[in-house]
């Protein structure tokens with residue numbers, strides 16, 4: 001008698017990034033799992049501003065050196081588990097974050113896992129399968145509640161970044177907060193800030209995105225294409241004081257500078273959007289000093305925020321579906337990315353293998 005032999009394919013379809021605007025759909029080996037690792041069959045991946053940036057410039061200084069699989073927001077089914085994995089079984093519905101901290105370095109010890117010196121990144125969501133490394137299995141692979149679809153669950157990563165930024169900026173009920181940028185991240189900020197009881201002034205450029213900002217609950221919506229938005233924020237706030245907090249979620253030097261002009265004395269600016277490397281902005285020293293302005297930034301997430309994000313999606317404090325404006329098959333990825341670069345009003349597109 002012969003033992004039962006599981007017949008499996010050894011190749012899968014995946015998107016491989018080769019350089020600037022060069023992504024190819026290829027057949028590559030299905031990763032094999034080793035001890036502590038989990039193979040996930042991807043059911044949905046979401047496009048993200050970071051992926052667009054990576055696609056446009058052909059690499060990511062910290063995360064992607066081409067040729068490389070890419071995409072980092074995904075959920076799916078456990079296909080196979082490595083030796084020593086007890087918490088997951090084939091068939092389980094899961095979502096994975098795109099990184100895992102070391103838990104040993106200076107920053108991890110100080111609860112700044114997002115700044116971990118040895119943060120292990122995970123890319124390859126635009127594929128049929130992805131191998132989750134042991135460190136991420138242990139800390140950032142979570143089982144989905146039944147009522148949460150795969151594509152909604154894939155929002156945990158960006159949402160976790162937003163939650164951490166809100167927490168770090170110490171925004172309280174009743175604060176007036178400007179959100180510059182109505183992309184997926186900006187819209188998540190609007191939604192979560194309204195949930196917190198803040199008055200929200202949304203600033204964006206594209207008609208469809210401004211309409212979305214309003215739908216997410218923004219109290220004021222300013223179109224930066226024809227308004228002096230700094231002046232408008234001053235007008236809206238009592239005594240032209242400026243906003244308590246300004247969140248910049250675009251990542252251009254122009255909007256970073258706008259943020260400086262919108263905040264009140266003693267207020268805080270969170271520069272959430274990363275600008276191209278090597279760029280600089282001038283600082284008005286008088287403004288910063290005599291107005292006691294706090295300038296901070298938020299990067300990435302921690303395992304705790306990934307859990308909180310999943311909870312919030314599960315409790316439907318934020319409706320995941322409202323951030324997903326379409327669904328496409330993996331082979332159309334290049335067209336989808338090109339369309340998103342044109343900023344046609346889509347928020348996130350779900351990519352299904």
Ligand SMILES: [Zn+2]
Nearest residue numbers: 048050073158
């Ligand atoms: Zn992302």
Ligand SMILES: [Zn+2]
Nearest residue numbers: 102105108116
């Ligand atoms: Zn660390």
